[in-house]
Amino acid sequence: AQSVTQPDIHITVSEGASLELRCNYSYGATPYLFWYVQSPGQGLQLLLKYFSGDTLVQGIKGFEAEFKRSQSSFNLRKPSVHWSDAAEYFCAVGYTTSGTYKYIFGTGTRLKVLA
């Protein structure tokens, strides 16, 4: 079965430090790839997406992600974290199988930002 792995359950960084959240997927072809952010008590908001083309994609709030086919990874990065970035981040994969669209989320990484 296809899967999405976010190996880090919790990450703590200091405000102003750089950030990288890891995401690996299992799928034979290149799926659609997404990062979402969830603030407490809220729904998920799309940060960025990759469908094809340039493997470095820019998103909202200063986030970017790089698709690496050889590593089956789609890691999320931000050069300088702000306290407001504290939230839970979900990587997701979309693909089609047997005519049905599947959309799978990773287990999430909770980001804590120290002042």
Next chain:
Amino acid sequence: DAGVIQSPRHEVTEMGQEVTLRCKPISGHDYLFWYRQTMMRGLELLIYFNNNVPIDDSGMPEDRFSAKMPNASFSTLKIQPSEPRDSAVYFCASSPIANVLTFGAGSRLTVL
């Protein structure tokens, strides 16, 4: 656009009671998804619709769960009878083309 609207935001009920969660998708979005989020299992896709037709309900946990989409602007997720293990946050999301999802704020269900 008001986004995806879910109601109620919070529901507390007793075991055995019927629960109905409601969702109004974004106008023009042909796809509607229902997800369940728990600490133990994360985000699970329960069912999704395309043009009001259920396409994949393989994630619906058991017969106690049912979902309908009688028209393009309304969907319900019903649990009957409810059990404590159904306690979770239920999200509805809609999409124009089944990839970029817009989520509602969720309905937090507590079954006592």
